[in-house]
Amino acid sequence: MASQARRPSAGLRIATNSFVVIWLILAAFPFLWTLWGSFKVELDFFSIADWTNALTGSNTREAHGSAFTFAGYEGAWVQEEFWRNVINTFIVCFFVVMTSLTIGTLGGYALSRSGFKYVFWLLIIALIFRAMPPITLVAGYMLPFFEWNIWGILPTTIIVLVAINQPFTLWMLHSFFQNIPKELDESAKVDGCTQFQAFRYVIVPVMWPGVITTGLFSFLLAYNDFAVTSMLLSESNRTMIPEIAAFLGTTYTEGNVMFAVAAVVSATAPLFVLVMFFQRQIVSGLTAGAVKG
């Protein structure tokens, strides 16, 4: 229904469209380039002679007989046993998301249904905790964890990540539960339910959209974490991201940068799929906090 006055001039339209195209290239090109390059040998990916080698893969053809090679992936996944780290990452993510959502849902629900003043203070404290950089907390964990001999194992890291996740989870779910009308559980209570029964039978069936969005962000936090996992996991229990960092320490000397490139692409792929399927939830989660203020 755009009126004549609202239609942008041709010049402006070309300018905005080309700007969008430039931004798209900036955002997507590095990923595509690295994906393409991960199937090449190092001499092509880091080409001194001619940058087009990275596109055509002339050295790869010489070394492997084809312009594409899985050598980097084989080195990372088989030789360096990257699959162990992948399994660890998914164990950590699964348990972090599950635990975080279970206790966060209970807490967020309670915060949204209680009218007392301490709710406000709890939310403020959660906001302060949310701002604490995880790496500063890690300095505090080290000594007690060594003393109790629980450093280096997956359960410790899972609990720590759950705790770091809680402030954000509480804020998200609190505002989500506030949008579910109070009358629903009030009427259940009038019919004789306890508060927990009202939550279990009335709220749980309708809470999934909010819980899924929150779960996505919990997953991202656990998946993307580097500070906590690299400091609290022993070498044999490492997740993907600290392992990639460890690759760099060794590969620059061994000339196996392509292992790290393949590992980086492997670690990015799940996120790619995630954005593809849950784009709407991610966008709504990002804006929820902002628009409500």
Next chain:
Amino acid sequence: MKHRTFFWFFLPTGLAMVLFIAAPIVSVLIQSVFAPHEAVFRTVENCGPFGCVQETTIDQEATQSLREAQPLGRFVGLDIYLDRGHLAVAEVGAAWANSDSLGAFFDELGDLPFYRAMAFTLTYVFVCTPALIALGLVIALAVNTLTQRLKGLVIFFSLLPMIVTPLVGSLILFWMIDSRGVLGTLIAALADNPDLSLKASTVLMWISIIIYGIWSSAPFAFVVFYAGLQTLPQDQIEAAQIDGATRWQQVRFVIIPHLMPLITFVALIQLMDNFRVFEPILGFNASAHATTLSWIIFNDLGGETRQLSAAAATSVMTITGVAILLSPVLVRTWRDFRGKA
């Protein structure tokens, strides 16, 4: 909801936060005023046929028992905060007294790890934040003019730099700007200097990390502003058009004021998040040129010698910095809550 019921509902999450967020903060505070025990020395005189020799050895047993008796170490008060690795009060004083110009003074400050890290952290925070807000705003305005089907596609690709793990994202860019990488080659060709290497120059390294920061956070600003644009009242735009406002004037006087609360929100969040920048330093392998407070903590904690006290003191200073940046957010939340009540 009764207090009792609330308590049981909130207990698990509350407990998690007290044990693993509040307690570590206290633990960090305590550790930062204790230093590890020094080894206990014992001097023994060995007398042989050629006279007596004084020998100083480490008394392993005494050292061990002292460490076990007081695992925290010895109390040193604020010494760690004031030492060379942190605020470096003595060194700063000496630099002030010795240097004859402000420039020389700042040069000397740049050799001290804490001030070096602060210089980069603050530059990063105050360059990245406005830049990513501006970029995010322009992307949002541009995408808003596209057709519905294209919008989804653009949003999908725009989310990638933000959603990807920071270490992975910085590595991907770092490999491209490597002097043998595609962007590195391009830049060297543009500068007409085949030996140009971003890794060798402090200024270029700073610029690269800042560009990474903008690249990875602009999508967040874009998504938030884009959501805000959807709630823009059309009648205001139409009124402005009837009054003869040009397109630029509409943006300047209608759209930006409408988005102002969101711009403040993004600015406050990003100031805090950028202050703790850390992974790009590792990804870009840039610690020779740029360090940040978080990186110093990481560096102290890792490696063979875990310098817990030094890391704890830096942590406390980082928390203080975050607290300063957080205070406007708290004031804003407080006001919102009062407004609603």
